[in-house]
Amino acid sequence: xxxxYSSRWVLPIxxxxxxxxxxxxxGSHIIAVGARTEIVSRFPEADTEDFGDAAILPGFVNAHSHxxxxxxxxxxxxxxNDFSAWLRKLTLARLAMTAEDxxxxxxxxxxxxxxxxxxxxxDASSAAGQAIGALHSVGLRGIVYQESFGPDPNLAKxxxxxxxxxxxxxxxxxxxxxxxxxSPHAPYSVSWPQLELISRLAIDEKLPLMMHxxxxxxxxxxMLKGQGMxxxxxxxxxxxxxxxGISTIQYLERHGVLETKPLFAHCVDAGxxxxxxxxRDSAGIAHCPKSNAKLGHGRAPxxxxxxxxxxxxxxxxxxxxxxxxxxxxxxRFATLLARVPSTADGQFRGGLLPTPxxxxxxxxxxxxxxxxxxxxxxxxxxxxxADGMQSDLIVVSLNGPHQEPVGDPLAALVFASSGRDVLRTxxxxxxxxxxxxxxxxxxGELRERLAQIRLRIDSPA
Numbered sequence: 225x226x227x228x229y230s231s232r233w234v235l236p237i238x239x240x241x242x243x244x245x246x247x248x249x250x251g252s253h254i255i256a257v258g259a260r261t262e263i264v265s266r267f268p269e270a271d272t273e274d275f276g277d278a279a280i281l282p283g284f285v286n287a288h289s290h291x292x293x294x295x296x297x298x299x300x301x302x303x304x305n306d307f308s309a310w311l312r313k314l315t316l317a318r319l320a321m322t323a324e325d326x327x328x329x330x331x332x333x334x335x336x337x338x339x340x341x342x343x344x345x346x347d348a349s350s351a352a353g354q355a356i357g358a359l360h361s362v363g364l365r366g367i368v369y370q371e372s373f374g375p376d377p378n379l380a381k382x383x384x385x386x387x388x389x390x391x392x393x394x395x396x397x398x399x400x401x402x403x404x405x406x407s408p409h410a411p412y413s414v415s416w417p418q419l420e421l422i423s424r425l426a427i428d429e430k431l432p433l434m435m436h437x438x439x440x441x442x443x444x445x446x447m448l449k450g451q452g453m454x455x456x457x458x459x460x461x462x463x464x465x466x467x468x469g470i471s472t473i474q475y476l477e478r479h480g481v482l483e484t485k486p487l488f489a490h491c492v493d494a495g496x497x498x499x500x501x502x503x504r505d506s507a508g509i510a511h512c513p514k515s516n517a518k519l520g521h522g523r524a525p526x527x528x529x530x531x532x533x534x535x536x537x538x539x540x541x542x543x544x545x546x547x548x549x550x551x552x553x554x555x556r557f558a559t560l561l562a563r564v565p566s567t568a569d570g571q572f573r574g575g576l577l578p579t580p581x582x583x584x585x586x587x588x589x590x591x592x593x594x595x596x597x598x599x600x601x602x603x604x605x606x607x608x609x610a611d612g613m614q615s616d617l618i619v620v621s622l623n624g625p626h627q628e629p630v631g632d633p634l635a636a637l638v639f640a641s642s643g644r645d646v647l648r649t650x651x652x653x654x655x656x657x658x659x660x661x662x663x664x665x666x667x668g669e670l671r672e673r674l675a676q677i678r679l680r681i682d683s684p685a
Contacts (some may be wrong), residue, residue, distance in 0.1 A: 225250065225268070225270075225271065226248055226249070226250050226267045226270035226271070227248070227249055227250075227270060227271050227272075227273075227498065228246050228247070228263055228264060228267060228270045228272040228273070228550055229246065229247050229249075229272075229273055229274075229275065229280055229619065229648075230244075230245065230247075230249045230260045230263070230272065230274045230280075231245065231246075231275040231276065231277075231278040231279060231280045231619065231626060232244060232263075232272070232276065232277050232278065232279075232622070232633075233245065233278070233279040233280070233622070233633040234246065234247060234257065234279070234280045234281075234612060235279055235280070235281040235282075235589070235609070236281075236282075236357070236608055236609040236632070237281065237282055237589065237590060237593050237594050237607065237608045237609065238607075238608035238609070238610055239257075239608075239610070241633065241634070242257070242258065242259060242635070243667040244257070244260050244261075245257070245258065245259060245260055245263075245280070246258065246262075246263035246264065246272075247263070247280055247609055247617065248263050248266070248267050248270060248447070249653055250653075251614040251615070251652075251653045252614055252615055252652040252653040253612060253613070253614060253615060253653070254609060254610065254611060254612065254613050254614070254615055254617075255611060256461040256597075256611060257367070257609050257611065260274075265405060270512075275353075275619050275621075275647060275648075276623065277621070277622050277623035277630070278614065278619050278620060278621050278622055278623070278647060279607070279619070279622055279633050279637060279638075280617060280618070280619050280622045281511060281589070281593065281609070281617065281618060281647065282343075282591070282593040282594065282597075282606065282607050282608055282609055282616060282617055282618070283341060283342065283343025283344065283606070283616040283617055283618050283649065283650070283651065284340070284341050284342045284343065284538075284551035284552075284592050284593060284596070285342070285343070285344045285345075285346075285537055285538075285551075285592065285593060285595075285596025285597050285599075285600065285602075285606070286337060286342045286344070286345045286538070286539060286540050286549060286596070287345075287346045287487065287489075287508075287510035287511075287538060287539040287596040287599050287600060288299070288346055288434075288489040288510035288512055288537075288540070288541055289333070289336075289337075289345050289346065289347045289537025289540055289541065289542065289549065290347065290348055290486075290541065290542035290544070291329070291330035291331075291333035291334055291345070291349065291355050291358055292318075292321075292326045292329050292330045292333075292345050292349050292350070292351055292354060292355060293314070293318070293329065293542040293543065293544045293676050294329045294330065294332045294333035294336070294542075294674070295321075295325070295328075295329040295332070295674055295678050295681070296314065296317060296542070296543070296544035296681075297318065297543040297544065298547060299313075299314075299544060299545050299678070299681070299682070300313055300544050300545070300564065301313060304518060304519055304520065304545075305520060307392055307440060307442055307453070307519060307520075307521075308442075308453040308457075310519065310545075311679065312554065314544060314681060317583070317681045318350065320680070320681055321681070322445060323351065323353075323354060325677045326351045326354040326671045327354040327357055327358060328505055328670060328674060328677060329674065330349070330351075330354050330355045330357070330358035330669050331357070331358040331361055331670060332359070332408050332671070332674050333358065333366075333543065333549065334358040334359055334362040334364055334467060335362055335662050335667060335670065336543075336548075336549045337362075337364060337549050338363070338364060338649050338656050338657045338662050339547055339643065339646065339649070339657055340548075340550050340551065340552075340642075340643025340644075340646060340664060341551065341552075341618040341620065341643055341646040341649055341651060342364070342549060342551060342649075343362065343364065343365055343367040343616040343617075343618065343650070343651045344366055344486060344596070344597070344598075344600070344602065344606055344616065344651075345359070345364060345365075345367075345604070346367050346369070346434060346510060346537075346539070346596075346600050347359075347367070347368045347369065348369045348371055348407045348434055348436075348489070348668030349368055349370065349371060349463065350370075350373075350405065351371065351394070351396050352368045352369070352370040352371075352390070353385065353397060354403055354667045355392060356368050356394065356397045356398075356404070357411065359399075359401070359402050360397075360399065360401075360402060361664065361665055362656060362662060362664070362665060363401075363651050363654055363656040363663070364401070364402075364656070365401040365402065365602075365606065365614075365616060365651055365652070366401070366402055366516060366609070366627070367402075367405045367434075367600055367602075368394075368403075368404055368405065368574070369404075369405040369406060369407035369433070369434040370387065370390050370391060370394060370404065370405070370406055370407065371406065371407045371408075371409050371412050372384070372386075372387045372406065372408050372409065372414065372418070373409050373414060373421060374413075374414055374415060374418050374632035375412070375413055375414065375415050375458055375461075375463055375465075376415060376431070376461075376463050376594065377415040377416065377417045377418070378638055379415075379418075379481070380417035380418035381417075381419055381421065383418055383488065383671045384418060384421040384422055384425060386476070387406065387422065387425070388425060389648065391404060391406065391429065391431065396558040400652070401652060403432070404431065405426075405431050405432035405434060406422055406426050406431050406433050406434075407421045407432060407433065407434045407435060408423075408435055408441070408481070409425060409435070409436060409671065410429045410435065410436040410437070410443070411437065411443065411446070411447065411475060411476065412443060412446050412454035412457075412458075413474050416475075416478075417559065419476070419479045419480070419481055419515070420479050420480050420600075423479070423481050423483060423484050424480070425479040426484045427483060427484055432484075432487065432600070432601060433481070433484040433485075433486045433487070434486060434487040434488075435476070435481065435486055435487075435488060435489070436475060436488075436489045437472050437476060437488040437489065437490065437491060438471065438472040438488070438490060438491045438492060438493040438494045438498065438550065439489070439490040439492055439516075440492065440495070440519075440521045440522075440526050441493070441521070442454055443472060443493070443520070444471075444493050445470075445552055446465075446467070447470065447471065447472050448466060448467075448469055448470075448471075448477060449467055450465055450467030451467075451570070454685050455467075464588070466678055471493070471494075471495060471497070471498050472493070472498075473488075473491075473497075473498035473501055473502065474497070474498065474501070475493060477501055477505075482501060482502075482505040482507055483505070483528060485505060485506045485508075485601075486507050486508070487506055487507070487508045487509070487510055487599055487600065488508070488509050488510070489509075489510045489512060489539060489541070490510070490512055490515075490516060490521070490524065491509050491511070491524050491529075492516050492521050492522045492523065492524045493522070494509075494524070498536065499525075499528060499529070499532055500532075502534055503532050503533065503534050506535070507534075507535070507565050508534075508536065508538055508598065508599030508600070509524075509529055509534055509535070509536045509537075509599060509600075510536075510538070510539035510596075510599060511524055511529065511536055511538055511539065511558060511591070512524075512538075512539040512540065512541040512554075513525055513538075513554065513556050513558040513561050514525065514540070514541075514546050514553070514554060515539075515540070515541035515542075515545040515546050515660060517557075517561070518545055518546065518547075519545055520655055521557075523561055523581065526558055526561070526562045526583065527562050527583055528607060529581045530583070530587055535598040535599045536591055536595050536599060537591060537592070537596025537597070537598070537599035537600065538551055538555060538556075538558060538591050538592050538595070538596060538597045540554060548643075549643075549681045550642055550643040551592045551643070552592070552620075552637060552638065552641050552642050552643055552645075552679070553642055553643070554592070555588040555589065555591065555592045556588070556638050557597065558560065558583070558588060558591070559583045559584075559585065559588045559638060559639075561588075562582055562583040563582055563583060572655070577619075579610060585634040585635045585637070585638040585639065586634050586642075588638050589634055589637060589638060593607050594607035594608050595607075597650065609671065614652055615650055615651075615652060615653040616650065616651050616652065617648070617650050618646055618648060618649050618650070618667065619647045619648040620637060620641060620645050620646050620647065621645045621646075621647050622636050622637070622641070622645070624639075624642055624645060627640045627641060661667070
């Protein structure tokens with residue numbers, strides 16, 4: 225059955241905006257995008273729904289999340305100025321959670337995403353089975369990256385054998401919407417032999433790979449000088465670390481990670497040579513500006529990512545460090561932050577002052593949709609409204625008092641709107657959010673369970 229959605233504005237992203245536009249779809253695929261009068265006349269028997277003063281656009285892609293940590297929203301506020309303490313408290317709380325806890329937490333995060341117009345996620349998880357279950361229950365699309373840890377090089381083969389077994393089991397849970405990937409967590413938590421083995425596994429098994437990289441000053445100190453909290457932590461465990469004396473991205477290239485065309489989360493401390501490597505090897509970046517700022521890690525060179533044509537999407541990271549999964553809020557923060565002059569050692573980056581219009585609303589929306597799809601390697605299916613693409617789309621109201629009058633709908637979306645303005649979320653032709661409700665889940669029960677889990681981790685025995 226053909227269905228038509230129409231609204232005052234349709235934003236295909238891959239082509240110019242259409243005023244008084246419409247989109248027609250049959251099942252999971254889009255079959256036409258154009259002016260409302262044209263689409264309605266082509267499909268006279270179609271069911272039509274008009275949303276009035278609203279925008280129809282591709283669903284948002286959250287390129288980096290940790291759904292299983294949703295229960296930790298606001299849990300780590302006191303530790304935000306001490307990344308070591310932040311990681312330690314998070315890890316202890318995570319270890320205290322049961323498999324059922326993780327499923328409830330991840331499902332709550334998936335509900336939040338659907339309500340905010342996110343249709344696809346790149347989710348890093350230490351319990352990927354639960355994250356996959358959460359995406360399935362809500363009806364979202366995504367890649368779930370099973371995390372692997374192991375800073376001791378003597379345990380590399382054992383750890384990768386375990387990861388390989390996990391992947392074999394997880395692949396039985398894959399569907400047309402959700403697939404599995406691998407994530408060697410970070411350069412300070414995974415030894416170089418393990419990095420090489422996981423990279424080979426990803427290539428041989430055709431698995432997408434995601435990794436936290438160039439995230440913080442502590443990581444830079446660890447890589448260049450073998451000092452700081454990460455080096456001290458390894459020494460306390462009797463693990464020897466010889467600093468390579470090069471950047472994280474150069475180190476990852478040395479050990480084969482860039483051969484996988486990976487997705488790197490953060491890249492706050494990525495210099496010109498690092499960006500050249502990322503571009504050369506067709507790697508992607510998940511830009512997480514709010515999380516980076518909240519933890520005091522700094523500001524990634526978003527303008528440079530775009531200028532160099534790097535595949536970049538937006539990520540919320542976990543709500544333990546954000547504290548929301550709202551891609552319009554992320555787009556706004558990324559855009560405004562990129563317009564502030566950047567300084568390093570008293571000089572502007574590259575010796576130049578960025579122009580006030582260095583990032584536009586149009587570029588921000590592209591990054592939140594098709595940019596994220598490209599970073600995840602899914603741009604042949606999602607991220608744009610065009611014939612043959614998947615019916616992953618959202619409707620965002622633009623008639624609120626906080627938005628009107630609307631001169632430029634792109635600017636209204638980025639600078640005056642939020643996830644709360646989403647009216648409809650559709651994935652592969654299925655409406656997963658409409659009329660203020662996420663279909664197929666009991667949100668009341670989930671809220672109660674989430675509160676119980678939080679009470680338990682707030683008051684450990």
